[in-house]
Amino acid sequence: MRAIWNDQVIADSDTTIMIENNHYFPPASIKKSFFTPSETTSSCPWKGEASYFDISVNGETNKDAAWHYYQPKEAAIQIKGYLAFWKGVKITR
Numbered sequence: 001m002r003a004i005w006n007d008q009v010i011a012d013s014d015t016t017i018m019i020e021n022n023h024y025f026p027p028a029s030i031k032k033s034f035f036t037p038s039e040t041t042s043s044c045p046w047k048g049e050a051s052y053f054d055i056s057v058n059g060e061t062n063k064d065a066a067w068h069y070y071q072p073k074e075a076a077i078q079i080k081g082y083l084a085f086w087k088g089v090k091i092t093r
Contacts, residue, residue: 001025005065005089006057010034017079019047023091024068024082040064047076055089062087 001023003011013029040052048071052064065087072080085091 002092003085003089004092005055005062005085006060008034008057010055010057010089011083011085017082019076019079019084022084022086024079024084027081027083030083035066038064042067044076046073047079048073053083062089065089 001013001016002009003025009031011025011030013025016023016025018024034055034057035053036056038052038054042050044050048069050067050069053066053068055062055065066083066085066089068081068083069076069079070081
């Protein structure tokens with residue numbers, strides 16, 4: 001699977017984990033130069049607290065377009081550190 005934003009592949013992996021219709025990409029598949037940590041957080045009752053990243057490509061920034069769980073709850077431990085996307089990030093094969 002590939003995550004693409006602003007015509008740039010920002011993550012690429014054959015081993016994503018699908019949860020609630022979101023592909024979670026393993027940390028090693030992320031092109032880190034496009035990601036900046038955000039101060040935004042949110043809470044999921046069964047996954048825990050999510051932290052967000054802004055994605056910057058070709059001079060444009062997509063605020064809070066990626067999220068992950070540093071310390072997920074036990075039910076979601078398999079996605080610890082994995083990133084998922086929204087806000088116009090396209091997921092393709």
